[in-house]
Structure formats: structure tokens, C-alpha cells
Amino acid sequence: MALVELKVGMHCEECIKAIKKAIRKIEDVETYRLDSELNKITVTGNVTSEEVIRVLQKIGKSATSWSEE
Numbered sequence: 325m326a327l328v329e330l331k332v333g334m335h336c337e338e339c340i341k342a343i344k345k346a347i348r349k350i351e352d353v354e355t356y357r358l359d360s361e362l363n364k365i366t367v368t369g370n371v372t373s374e375e376v377i378r379v380l381q382k383i384g385k386s387a388t389s390w391s392e393e
């Protein structure tokens with residue numbers, strides 16, 4: 325099982341709802357957690373960071389790997 329940690333701008337409830345909805349649609353996601361204070365998304369499951377980033381880009385969110393900070 326993979327652990328994906330990404331930095332994504334989350335500025336309002338609508339952003340957070342859209343992000344949650346997009347992540348729920350990804351196959352093989354076990355868990356996900358959004359931290360709006362840190363602008364951090366943590367996803368576990370049989371997924372890659374590239375998959376999650378691609379899904380977020382489709383809804384207009386740019387995401388970068390948390391470890392690149």
C-alpha cells in the first residue's frame with residue numbers, strides 16, 4: 325500500500341468539497357485526509373502520486389509532492 329502526500333491549495337469549503345469528491349473517485353484509495361491549515365492531502369491505497377495529481381489537475385488544482393518542499 326502506498327502513502328501519497330501532496331501540497332494543494334485549499335482556500336474555501338467549495339475547494340475542499342471538490343477535492344474530496346475527486347479523490348473518492350480514484351480506484352483503490354483506502355483512506356484520505358485533508359489538512360486545510362497545512363494545505364496537505366494524505367492518501368493511502370494502491371495509488372501513485374501522479375494519479376492523484378492528475379485527478380486534482382482535472383478539477384483545476386495544482387498539486388506538488390509534499391517531500392519537494
